[in-house]
Structures are given as C-alpha cells and as structure tokens.
Amino acid sequence: MFVKYVILMSMAVFGIMLYLHDYHLSSFSQLFTIYPQLHSTLIDLYGTVVFKWFDSGYSRVPRKSKDVLFTKEELQEYSESNKGLYLAILGKVYDVGKGEKFYASGGNYHFFTGRDGSRAFITGDFTDSGLTDDVTGLTVKELINLHEWAQYYHKEYKYKGKVIGRYYDDEGQPTSYYHQVKKLINKAKRTKEEQDKEKLSYPPCNAEWSLESGSRVWCSTRSGGIERDWIGVPRQLYDPGSHTYRCICIRENETDGPNKKGNIKEYPECNPKSTSCWVHS
Known part of the structure; x- marks a missing residue:
C-alpha cells in the first residue's frame, strides 16, 4: 500500500x-x-x-479468530446424530461422533452433547442446572480432574472450535473468566505438584483396624501407594496449625532435626526403629 x-x-x-x-x-x-x-x-x-x-x-482493530465460533444456540443443533454430535468443555468444542453409541440419543452421555456442561464432569449433576460451564467454587482436586477431562477430549476427539459466551468473546478471544479459571487450574496444578513432592518425602502409612487387635500402622516399599526403594518408620506428622496428626513413613536417618512441613512425633510405646506400630487411643 x-x-x-x-x-x-x-x-x-x-x-x-x-x-x-x-x-x-x-x-x-x-x-x-x-x-x-x-x-x-x-x-x-x-x-x-x-x-x-x-x-x-x-x-x-480486534483480532479475528481462526477458529469456528459457535453460539450456544448453534451448538445445541449438534445434539442429534443426523447433524453431528458435538460437546464443549471449558469453552472448546469437540466432535464426539465416533463415540455415537455413548453420545447419541439414548446413550449414557447424551446429556453432554449440544452444550458446555463442564461442571457436571466433576459434580455428576446431570440436570439442566447442573450441566453448566460455570466452574467457580470447585476444589483443587476437582479442578485438576476437570483439566484432565479437557485434555482427554483434546486428545481423543476432533477439535471443532469455540463457544461464544463465558470463556470466549464473539471474536474468539479469551474472556476475563477464562483467565480466572486458567489461573485457578494452574494454582491447583502447583498445589498438586507440591503435595506429590511431599508424598515422595513423607508417604502415608499403611493402616488396618480390627475389633480384637485395634489399630496398626506400618511402612513398606509401597505404603501409601508410593513405590520407592526404602521402607521407613511410622511417625505422627502434625501440620502447622493442626491439632490432629496423620501417619507418615520417614527414613530413619531423617527423624531428627527440624521439619519444615510440621512437627514429627514418635508413636507412644513403639520402638522408634520399628516399621510397624500399634496405635493406642
């Protein structure tokens, strides 16, 4: 020009x-x-x-989206097999036609088609009010699970575009709500990473209870579902500000000294070197 x-x-x-x-x-x-x-x-x-x-x-000048944009009314048209079976999660639309036996009328997941029912993936509330794209108020674990569902659909089904509304505007650009949810999910992922890291250092104990014998906690190379090459010994871990404890397995040579995660105490009347302790109430 x-x-x-x-x-x-x-x-x-x-x-x-x-x-x-x-x-x-x-x-x-x-x-x-x-x-x-x-x-x-x-x-x-x-x-x-x-x-x-x-x-x-x-x-x-607003940036034009290269994605196909759907209004909620347009997305609703893709709830029957004769036109196509689409659903949305966190504002993104996927063609679930290859899973027709599950998503077509009469299928177990038909209620998800033609809409964004993100919250229902977690809550299991499949009523009209429960099938909503509003996910505020979900816990850290729930947000992580929702993120994993979104990744599953992105991997398994064909991406078709975006829904105009809560997550994307009429130009296909992310809304403030989208950024808010993204921050919450990223925060939840960081929290989970910290929890997983802590579990590697302080795996939960195995536990059992019987009316005759009472409660027992013990450590193994797979206790708490955390596989490792060491066993450890049972200890009571009091998290900061907590008046109750949880049983953890810790390497014997790490039982002394300060613990940044909380206070560690031995089980009463249990040999400090034992991998198993009876819990007396």
Missing part, C-alpha cells in the same frame, strides 16, 4: 510538471529544482499520516 501511494503522488507531481512545461516553462524549471524536496516532503507527510492512523486505529 505504501508503494502504491508513493507512485500515485509521484504521478500527480509529474502531471503538474507537464502542465507547467506546456504553459510556463520558466516555472517548470523552478519546480524541477525543488522536485526532490517536494517529493520527499510528500512521502514524509504520507508516512506521518499512515503511522498515526496505524497507532490510533489499527492497533484497536
């Missing part, structure tokens, strides 16, 4: 020059001497106008 305008301006100046040549030769000679400066001035003027327009106008 810039080159086009420069050519047009040059042609206009050249036209003026021809006019002066035919009718005012002396004036033409004068204009010829100032033509480079005039041409440069016109280019500078054009550049100033264009860049001013770019800064003030073009930067405010």
Whole structure:
C-alpha cells in the first residue's frame, strides 16, 4: 500500500510538471529544482499520516479468530446424530461422533452433547442446572480432574472450535473468566505438584483396624501407594496449625532435626526403629 501511494503522488507531481512545461516553462524549471524536496516532503507527510492512523486505529482493530465460533444456540443443533454430535468443555468444542453409541440419543452421555456442561464432569449433576460451564467454587482436586477431562477430549476427539459466551468473546478471544479459571487450574496444578513432592518425602502409612487387635500402622516399599526403594518408620506428622496428626513413613536417618512441613512425633510405646506400630487411643 505504501508503494502504491508513493507512485500515485509521484504521478500527480509529474502531471503538474507537464502542465507547467506546456504553459510556463520558466516555472517548470523552478519546480524541477525543488522536485526532490517536494517529493520527499510528500512521502514524509504520507508516512506521518499512515503511522498515526496505524497507532490510533489499527492497533484497536480486534483480532479475528481462526477458529469456528459457535453460539450456544448453534451448538445445541449438534445434539442429534443426523447433524453431528458435538460437546464443549471449558469453552472448546469437540466432535464426539465416533463415540455415537455413548453420545447419541439414548446413550449414557447424551446429556453432554449440544452444550458446555463442564461442571457436571466433576459434580455428576446431570440436570439442566447442573450441566453448566460455570466452574467457580470447585476444589483443587476437582479442578485438576476437570483439566484432565479437557485434555482427554483434546486428545481423543476432533477439535471443532469455540463457544461464544463465558470463556470466549464473539471474536474468539479469551474472556476475563477464562483467565480466572486458567489461573485457578494452574494454582491447583502447583498445589498438586507440591503435595506429590511431599508424598515422595513423607508417604502415608499403611493402616488396618480390627475389633480384637485395634489399630496398626506400618511402612513398606509401597505404603501409601508410593513405590520407592526404602521402607521407613511410622511417625505422627502434625501440620502447622493442626491439632490432629496423620501417619507418615520417614527414613530413619531423617527423624531428627527440624521439619519444615510440621512437627514429627514418635508413636507412644513403639520402638522408634520399628516399621510397624500399634496405635493406642
């Protein structure tokens, strides 16, 4: 576009020059001497106008989404097999037609089609009010599970576009709600990573109870579902601010010294080196 305008301006100046040549030769000679400066001035003027327009106008032009955008009404049309079976989760639409026996009318998951029922993936509330895309108030574990569901659909089904509404605007750009949920999910993921890291250092104990014998806790290389190459010894871990404890397995050489996660105590009347302890109430 810039080159086009420069050519047009040059042609206009050249036209003026021809006019002066035919009718005012002396004036033409004068204009010829100032033509480079005039041409440069016109280019500078054009550049100033264009860049001013770019800064003030073009930067405010909304970015167009390359995704197909669905209104809620349009998405509802994809709840029957004759047109297609789509569902949305966290604002993204997927074609679940290959799972027709589950998502078609009469299938176990038909209620998910034609809408974004993100919350119901976690709550199990499949009523019209429960099949909502509002996920605020979910716990850390629930948000992690919802994120895993979203990843599952992205991996297993064909992505079709976005729903205009809570997560994306009518240009397909993320809304403030989208960013809020994303922050909550990222925070939940970090919390889970910290919990998993803690479990590796302090795996839960195995536990059993019987009416005849009472309660017993013990450690093994797989206690708490955490596989490792050490066994450890049972200890009571009091988290900061908590008045109750949970049983953890800890390496024997780590039982002494400060513990940043809380206070560690031995089980009463249990050998500190034993991998099993009876719990007396």
